[in-house]
Amino acid sequence: MVPPAMKPSLVKLFLIILMASACCAPACSVPPVIVTAGPTIFEGSVQGHVLAAGTNASIPGAKVWLVNATRDNTIYGATAADSGGHFYFINVPPLGPGAYRLKAQKDSNTGFTTPFGVASLENRTVDVYVRMMPAAIGIEASRSYVVADGRDHMGITVLVNDSMGRPVAGGYPVTFRAAGHPAGSLFGSIVPESAVTGMDGRATAEYVWVGETGAASHVIIEASAGAGLNASLVVDIRLPDTTPPATTLKAAGEPDNVGGFISDVTVTLDASDHGGWGVNETFYRTGDSGWARYTGPFTISAEGGTTVYYYSTDKAGNVETPKSRAIVIHKK
Incomplete structure (x- = not known):
């Protein structure tokens, strides 16, 4: 008679032997399954990460299946990758080399591993x-903008992202196209007209102006990565600008009778770039102080003579020759 304390162990051992005998029989047609109970002496585990090919970035939330290596419709287990792209299968029945493989899917993108086996008690990482x-x-x-001087070049960059908003690994073809406005006007060309994305998901080209002054008012540059993925931008065409801006100084205060002031003086600088690309920045200094960027009117309070120096730059890179004006204050 079997002692009561030994009965559970003997029952478990009997079931293990029975299952092993049944599954080792030549006519066995019952596929192994991943159970949710605690592991037995036969079972192993499979864990790993779902990663983007080419960039190795983790893919959180991807669906993961442990499937038969030759019949994908035979699924042994299913799970989802966590926020770090990690997944874990436990209680995986041991099967020899080439028995299993993993399938992962994110949106409409799918990946498979090569076949592998799991040994008894093995913690397999795939x-x-x-x-x-x-x-x-x-x-x-x-x-x-591009300068209509027959020599200007401008870089164009295209970024291709996946459904998660991250750059797609390299190798995808991108085509470029440029069109002038008004239609039919000379506008330049894209070099090259096609490229492939790099490992950072970017493809680059260069717009080269070859038209004549005034031939087009702007250029539309288009890029396509296929499958309905298109993007465009508008580039202004600017006439060459070689003339620096002009800055004027206005001094406001209570004047005396000899061109000076008998009160504090407020200085205002005003710059213009008539016919050019526009004023960029204005700078000034007083006396021997360093140059400062002009952001608005400033006040001079010191009695005696103070010289204000000032100049401006424009968006074409032209720099005005510095000017100066002496401000003389004699307070009562």
């Missing part, structure tokens, strides 16, 4: 790489 396809495209230029 990462799944998913080739994330382009889902969005953006385009930007190195600046918002």
Whole structure:
């Protein structure tokens, strides 16, 4: 008679032997399953990360299946990657090399591992790489204008992102196209007209102005990564600007009778760039002080003579020759 304390152990051992005998029989057709009970002496585990192919960025929330290596519709277990892209299968029945493989999916992007086996009590680590396809495209230029001087070049960059808003690994073709406005006007060309994305998801080209002054008012630059992924931007065409801006100084205070002042003086600087690309910045200094960026009117209170120096720059890079004016204050 079996002592009562030994009955559970003997029952468990009997069940293990029975299951092993049944599954080792030649006619066995019952696939192994991943159970939710505690592990037995036969079972192992499989863990890993779901990663984007090419960038190795984790893919959180991806669906992961442990499947039969030759029949994907035979699923042994399913889970989802956590916020770090990690997944974990426990209680995996041991099967020889080539028995299992992992399938991962994020949106419409799918990846598989090569077949592998799991030994008894083995904690197997297998990462799944998913080739994330382009889902969005953006385009930007190195600046918002091109100079119509027959020599100007401007960089164009396209960024291709996946459905998670992250750059897609390299190798996707991008085509470029430029069109002048009004239609048919000379506008320049894109070099090259096609490129492929790098590992950072970017493809670059260069817009080269070859038109004549006034041939077009602006250029529309378009890029396409296929599958309906298109982007465009508008680039202004500017005439060459070689003339520096002009700055004037206005001094406001209570005047005396000899061109000076008998009160504090408020100094206002006003710059203009008539016919050019526009004023960029204005600078000034008083006496021997250093140059400061002008942001608004300033006050001079010191009695005696104070010399104000000032100049401006424009958006074409032209620099005005500094000017000066002496402010003389004799307070009562």
